Amino acid sequence: MSGGWERVRGSRSRTTRYSSFGSSAPSRTVTLGRVQPQAPGHRTIYCNDRDANFPVRFKGNSISTTKYNFFTFVPKGLFEQAGGELLLSIDLDLINDTNQLLKQLAYCSSEVGLFTFLWTSPVNPVTNVVPLSLVLLVSLIKEAFEDWVSVIHDYCGLHALSFDSSFRMMCLKNELYVLQDEKWEAVPWKKLQVGDIIRVKQDGFFPADLLFLASTNADGVCYIETANLDGETNLKIRKALERTWDYLTPEKAAEFKGEVQCEQPNNSLYTFTGNLIFQKQTLPLTPNQILLRGCSLRNTEYIVGAVIFTGQETKVMMNSMNVPSKRSTLERKLDKLILALFGTLFIMCLIGAIGSGIFINRKYYYLGLDKGVTAEFNPSNRFVVAALTLFTLITLYSTIIPISLYVSIEMIKFIQSTQFINKDLHMYHAETNTPALARTSNLNEELGQVEYIFSDKTGTLTRNLMEFFKCSIGGEVYGSGVTEIELGGAQRNGMKVQEVRKSATAVQEKGFNFDDHRIMRGAWRNEPNSDTCKEFFRCLAICHTVLPEGDESPEKITYQAASPDEAALVTAAKNFGFFFYRRTPTMIYIRESHVEKMGKIQDVAYEILNVLEFNSTRKRQSVVCRYPNGRLVLYCKGADNVIYERLASGNDDLKNVTRAHLEQFGSAGLRTLCLAYRDLSAETYESWNEKFIQAKSSLRDREKKLDEVAELIEKDLILIGSTAIEDKLQEGVPACIETLSRAGIKVWVLTGDKMETAINIAYACNLINNDMKQFIINSETDAIREVENRGDQVEIARFIKEEVKRELKKCLEEAQQYLRTVSGPKLALVIDGKCLMYALDPSLRVTSLVKKGARKITLSIGDGANDVSMIQAAHIGIGISGMEGMQAVMASDFAIAQFRYLTDLLLVHGRWSYLRICKVITYFFYKNLTFTLTQFWFTFQTGFSGQRFYDDWFQSLYNVIFTALPVIIVGLFDKDVSASLSKKYPELYMEGIRNVFFKWRVVVTWACFSVYQSLVFYHFATTSSASGKNSSGKMFGQWDVSTMAFTCVIVQEIHMHEPDDNIRAGLLEVGSQLTPQEERSYAIAQLPREISRHTGFAFDSPGYESFFASQLGIYAPQKAWDVARRASMKSKPKMPKRN
Amino acid sequence: MAMPSFLEEDTTLIDVNRDDPSSSSEGGGSDGDDKSILAHEIESKKPPTYSRFTQQELPACKPIITPKLVIVSFTLIGFLFIPIGKTALSASNNVVEIAKRYDMECIPEIYSNNILHYIQSVGTNKTCTVKFTVPKHMKGPVFIYYQLTNFYQNYRKMSYGVPLRSRIKDTKYMGSRSDRQLTSKAYEGAELEKCEPLEKVGEEPIVPCGLVAWSMFNDTYSFSVKDKALIVNKTNIAWESDKETRFGSDVYPKNFQTGDVIGGAKLNSSIPLSEQEDLMVWMRTATLRNFRKLYGRIDVDLEANDEIAVEIQNNYNSYGYGGEKLLVLSTTSAFGGQNKFLGVAYLTVGGFCFFFAIIFAIIYHFKRREIGDTAYLSWNRNPVGYYMK
Secondary structure, three states: OOHHHHHHOOOOOHHHHOOOOOOOOOOOOOOOOOOOOOOEEEEEEEEOOOOHHHHHHHOOOOOOOOOOOHHHHHHHHHHHHHHHHHHHOOOHHHHOHHHHHHHHHHHHHHHHHHHOOOOOOOOOHHHHHHHHHHHHHHHHHHHHHHHHHHHHHHHHOOOOOOOHHHHHHHHHHHHEEEOOOOOEEEEEEEHHOOOOEEEEEEEEEEEOEEEEEEEOHHHEEEEEEOOHHHHOOOEEEEEOOOOOOOOOOOOOOOOOOEEEEEEEEOOOOOOOOOOEEEEEEEEEEEEHEEEEEOOOOOOOOOEEEEEEEEEEHHHHHHHHHOOOOOOOOOHHHHHHHHHHHHHHHHHHHHHHHHHHHHHHHHHHHHHHOOOOOOOHHHHHHHHHHHHHHHHHHHHHHHOOOOHHHHHHHHHHHHHHHHHHOOHHHOEEEOOOOOOOEEEOOOHHHHHHHHOEEEEEEEOOOOOEEEEEEEEEEEEEEEOOOOOHHHHHHHHHHHOOOOOOEEEEEEEOOOOOEEEEOOOOHHHHHHHHOHHHHHHHHHHHHHHHOOOEEEEOOOOOOOEOOOHHHHHHHHHHHHHHEEEEEEEEOOEEEEEEOOOOOOOOOEEEEEEEEEEEEEOOOOOOEEEEEEEEOOOEEEEEEHHHHOOOHOOOOOOOHHHHHHHHHHHHHOOOOEEEEEHHHHHHHHHHHHHHHHHHHHHHHHHOOHHHHHHHHHHHHOOOOOEEEEEEEEEOOOOOOOHHHHHHHHHHOOEEEOOOHHHHHHHHHHHHHHOOOOEEEEEEEOOOHHHHHHHHHHHHHHHHHHHHHHHHHHEEEEEEEHHHHHHHHHOOEEEEEEOOOHHHHHHOOOOOHHHHHHHHHHOEEEEEEEHHHHHHHHHHHOEEEEEOOOOOOHHHHOOHHHOOOEEEHHHHHHHHHHHHHHHHHHHHHHHHHHHHHHHHHHHHHHHHHOOOOOOOOHHHHHHHHHHHHHOOHHHHHHHHHHHOOOOOHHHHHHHHHHHHHHOOOOHHHHHEEEEEHHHHHHHHHHHHHOOOOOOOOOOOOOOOOHHHHHHHHHHHHHHHHHOOOOOHHHHHHHHHHHHOOHHHHHHHHHHHHHHHHHHHHHHHHHHHHOHHHHHHHHHHOOOOOOHHHHHHHHHHHHHOOOOOOOO | OOOOOHHHHHHHHOEOOOOOOHHOOOOOOOOOOOOOOOHHHHOOOOOOOOOOOOOOOOOOOOOOOOOHHHHHHHHHHHHHHHHHHHHHHHHHHHHEEEEEEEOOOOOOOHHHHHHHHHHHHHOOOOOOEEEEEEOOOOOOOOEEEEEEEOOOOOOOOOOOOHHHHHHHHHEOOOOOOOOHHHHHHOOOOOOHHOOOOEEEEEOOEEEEHHHHHHHHOOEEEEEEEEOOOEOOOOOOOHHHHHHHHHHOOOOOOOOOOOOOOOOOOOOOOOOOOOHHHHHHHOOOOOOOOOOOEEEEOOOOOOOOOEEEHHHHHHHOOOOOOOOOEEEEEEEEOHHHHHHHHHHHHHHHHHHHHHHHHHHHHHHHHHHOOOOOOOOHHHHHHOHHHHHHH
16 A cells, blocks of 8 residues: 555666666765765664763764864864974865975965074065965955855855855754653754754754654654755655654653664765664665755644764764866966976076076185185185075065966956856846856866766756646647757758647646647547546556645646656646646546536546556556446556567557657657556456565565566556657757857767657757768667677677777768868767767766766766766756756766856856966966066176075065956956847957967966066166266165166066056056156166057957957057068968958 | 745846846845745855856957058057167267277287286286277267276175075175175174185284275276377266175275285275275176176367377286286267167167158058958858868
């Protein structure tokens, strides 16, 4: 009897995807991150007995994902920031992580100053400490802020995720009652302890992982919503052990003294093993008795449960731990750049050190080198002099390492993600009230370099709103709609299809988009096959596991189903006049408005005898029911091939016609199911039922045995027809995909559909069109089938692998031919999942294949738990938020509500971020190199003694004060073209794919500028001060000259990028600091700038502005650079248009 | 679980167009449909509010550098810079400068193999006369400089035996001085550790202490034209700031140059430092190893073809380290002394700008290109290659 309820337990929404990708079954133990190995041993919990549990010291129920608290913040934070640098603690993790290491090194270089002032530093140590502390302070503030955010999120303990403000509020207000002295006492969440008996009211959240004991519902069931865990909004059923059903009232519950032996805390959400030792009996516990923290109670007045895992040990918290962190490829390249800078630093120091060894000589008597001077200046040991000078020079030139670079970049990215991406109204989905969410700020610029997108189909490209669209009953197709995919297919053939007008009779409802006057509104009675129709509708109304909710009227009722497909089918039955309105464990009540007499409504109660539940191996679901008149029927629905195998022989016409219809539906992109029934005689049923009950109560291999028993009765079926459900494409998907492909991004859609359907979908969403040359690799060839029939798995794998390899090679050759022709067609590749599976090393998924093999930046987008691995494997994982589960979102780096927002995310935000970060990095590189090189040139004039060119403060505050703001401004505000233009011309995105802004060539060019400009600054400042400075003939001293040079450098740096007014303010500031004498040198400083200004522009994309400006209707001719470029291009005959 | 109706109200409000900020507004429709806390919560989840900053619509301008703009600005720069350069260059050319190297000339023949002995002995006669002719009329004031080469006044060096605490301080040739000590009598003993090993005689501090002062230049010049002596004005050769703030008027030289080895000039201990302008000039250390320092001023004009005899007291030991000593007489212009660099730089930049302006103008005239011609976009120029690369 209770079989019908068990079905729900096993069902996850995914299981109703009748054809899942490849042939892999959706895993039941999908978790985020790695599944931790089961800790050895088990825990024993004494329910309702705090004293007995006390010695074990279970963790409390409070949760903290924060790193610091009020007292530890400063010392701990300082240690995190600076501790490693002191090289006292060599943390292996830190060393492994190159990023961290390089940060340490960057800090180190300034700390070298801290150390070396003791003997060799040329600069005042105070001035070394200040910039370092500024940098540390800024990072501390950032850490504190991020930590504060997690404090807020932690309050109730879900992972820092802003979605759940509702949950947060709930848990703040939620009242929790714990059994104390035969009364329910309200206690705060965090006071909860393992073993406590608690009561949770309707709509309340479970505060910890509970063992379900009793509920107010009959049969000890309760309904829970797991939206916070996996985002599934359908209700799930949990059932308490029969022996504990009575412990509902406080008086009774106080008597409950059980002992729970269960597994150690782990992160597997859907498994649980344990025993309840109770009244000297050992009762096995299953996940069915476990209520997980974060879920909420529905449709149940209240439940009573015992706490088994608390706080950090709850399954949801165990899950929210190890999220793999990703670093952007650009940042990895940046590490190389920093290493190169270290190399440069070392070479410069080496040159200086050798020079100093050669220079040092007693003949310079005025230097006082003869009176027993320190080793550093003792001419009798030149080697030591050189070695010590090396250290001096390291501190002197340490400005070449941009200490504040990482901090600046982090700040920039942080603002980019929290202010720009999260708050972009273009990526805000109003219907679900979901803004975009950058869950990490590490990958902003990676978004600007994506070359491959891997997309899930269902729920990502489509809405995952299943609508009953067509059906085939008794060999007749009903339903007049045309799917988008059919439209796409028609487009392919060049036909124009007119939008079919909806007739007035069409019923619009969620899950039902069907119109056919022949069977709507009871008209089916006049159809020739009206009996089949009746069976069809009854099958829809009876064979399911849907729960009705709300008023028992057709308008107000809502269906809670494990999957939207099921709900759609029941809704369809309702609209055909078979209204399913009530369910009890044994009965299903249908209001049938059919029957012989028109307009007559009749409530019929069908007794549900058995439910043979759906799973991914069976791919079908059956219900045995008894009509009020005693007729015994088995209704079955399932995937077409599964049903066809079990049909009774004969009636081949119907089978063939229906098969044709199925193919037709399939190629229209519809999800199909076959319906069948079988009349059972009482004897047949009884004998079978015995076997069934036996199998059901077996302890070993129960599932397998049940499957076997089901096979016995699910045969000799009579085909009724088939259903077709449409999953509509999301709004804007075709346009988005087209834009993305114009941007040079290759989009791969991974789908579990048949090849024809897949191609049709590809057409529908503009992925491929008629101009493209398609390469199709299919496993359904005769040769492969032949080998498959032989059944040797190894042989099959080998054969298919070779076959695919050959095919691919052929395609490649052909493709290369197309490429050689100038205006060749674009190419598309369709590959069968089976082929792919065999062709690849099984351990490699497609995503990681491209990531590793092609060294391209990949992006995965998906919405469900089955996409998690893909999302984590790609460089960037994107989760679709709002509709389906949260598992994808929790594993993702960015979450958007709709697929079409990818355009904005990649083309606008990604592109700008990439551009800005590249500029910031090169800018940093340039300004530090220029500054240090002037210093370097000066070294040659000072006998390699390591004398500094600039004042201490100038030198040490150069990065953190004098040039800090311009960099950040560039990182936040720089735009080359506006957002609308970068969406209008997606081709611009290809710059990012090719990484044109951060190649070694670019870096080297900047380095050349640095060398050139530092020479200009240095010589300008020194040469122009070689003679008397004014009419009184006075001469400049060194500090006069160096201040002048410094002013030149600063003014130049700030001018190099002057994106907006803030910087001008900075310039004025510098200007006002000039002394009258220096004002002229400032004027002089303008000179080299005039030259460099134009070379500086060489990095901008050539000629875009003028073109785009004209698109906007603004008169704007080309740049000077273009003029020169054009002059140089004269000889090339490549330009088609010339006026 | 039904979505409350106000959600739909919000929907209509959030249809914001990026290019039209005015259409944004706060989602305001919040009816009191307070069925549950959950509903309340959903309601209070506001969409992101519009601001120019978050939507990245802050006004920005990126100048489009058009050929016309470039040609015009280059021309302007040319027109502006060429005259400036011309002026500066001619000013520099009007400056008359005589530089006379005398260090070798002033070594008597007999000492030519033993220069160091000659320069280091106290007893040798260091007087020497150098004569030269004024090539052009030199309008007074004529500035007298001495020029040293290969002299590293900018050398960084640490002294011997400095205790740890004071190593933090600047100690080097350049830093081998106590600026604090120079400012006031009260600080005579201040920061002496920087001056080591020339900080004290016995317990008495040396004023001014350190290597810089110790190695002060001590050649002297006296000029005569036709046997008539020219008066050398040695006042006002130091910067005002040195006189007013950095060298105290109550600080008198003390124990200076009393050690075994005399580095250079001695100071008159009855004159306060603020009036010892030679010291101030010397103490303002030079940037480079070859430098000039102001020695004094001749306030009268020098006529062309005048023969000037300079009697030099050749005291300073530049021979040990292989440096040269030069005597420089120079007039000045508004741009300072003779320095062609500035003029040449302006002329070069101006000339280049002008030249390119002309080149660009010619190209622009003959090969004008339509603005916004999409054919020139890189992906249009070579579509196949662009997609496949």
